[in-house]
Amino acid sequence: MAGSRLGQWLCLVVCILILLKAEGASIPITIVESAVSSGALCLDGSPPGYHFEKGSGSGIDNWLVHMEGGGWCENVESCVSRRDTFRGSSLKMEKTMGFSGILGSKQAANPDFYNWNRIKIRYCDGSSFTGDVEAVDPETKLYFRGGRVWQAVIDELLAKGMQNARNAILSGCSAGGLAAILHCDKFQSLLPATARVKCVSDAGYFIHGTDISGGSRIESFFGQVVKTHESVKNLPASCTSKMNPELCFFPQYVAQTMRTPLFIINSAYDSWQIKNILAPTAVDSKKEWKDCKLDLKKCSATQLQTVQDYRTQFLKAVNTGLGSSSTRGLWIDSCYAHCQSGSASTWLGDKSTEVGDTKMGKAVGDWFYDRSAFEKIDCPYPCNPTCVSVDSES
8 A cells, every 4th residue: 555655656746747847847057157257256256047948940049038036235235135145146046947928938828939049047146237346345255246147148148059049039027127128239239130139128117216205215226236236337328428327227218229129018006116116115114105015905095196196107207218119019007016927827828917908928929020019008007907916026
């Protein structure tokens, strides 16, 4: 009897492992060992990493490079706290990872990109891949080298075949979505002139917004990030040459001079932005916004009006940045969510969120392949019954 149960248990384990493999849940991490010589290192000095699932068939010359999100560290103290976690060290990262959503490998769930070369770059620098400080403090042993990390990974991918790409997308979520905007034109410049190259930012359009105190804590915060990591040298010169360079960490200023087509996936009520740009804890000393930030249904009438006003700020920033460009794509929903492209259930699932009766996976695919333009902005909260709750990778 015991032997029979053991056999059944082993069979179950094998079946689960086969299923996980079939779902792409065992994509190993690749460590960029060559990055050590160029000093392209995570906060703790370890080499960076990425997960890579090779393309096949018609997608063998197509590349989708997705950058992981995970916030920022704005000073030495916060970067020290981050340094010894998977957000600051490749030594702490999981060795395998599953892909889904925009990176998914199933044709039915991701028909336009399922057989592309799909890469997820791990995020271990805290600067949206922009930092470049040569000196390393012997006490903290912090490496601010995010810009070098990005370049080292891209160089390795180019050598692995991306230099011959026919189609390519640079994408990311949250801090990675911001990086997709900041590095978009550079990415395009590294690929063949004949390639179709576009960028997709999911929950990365962080606005230069006004908070509930009438100030802009996010301006101060992003300014500290840029100073600590010495990011200016890796921000687009088309922006930094025209204004205060630190403000070029905000997409609305960078997008104005971008040459490469950009698609924005974002909620006009992005949950990270409501919590950290509109009503950051630092300006909510009485914690009057605590419940509202957790659930918009718990907002008072006055608070909800303030949230609606933030939507107005957000949409203005989008129009300021992207203007009326014929190459832009917009899928702006009204869900209280953050990062929506990484899950099969939100990308192109049966019950995925829709804007203009269209799921984001179809909207991005149609836009990328020029089958049709897509610029849809959802009606104001709480109008959309298809909303799926997502709040990850801030």
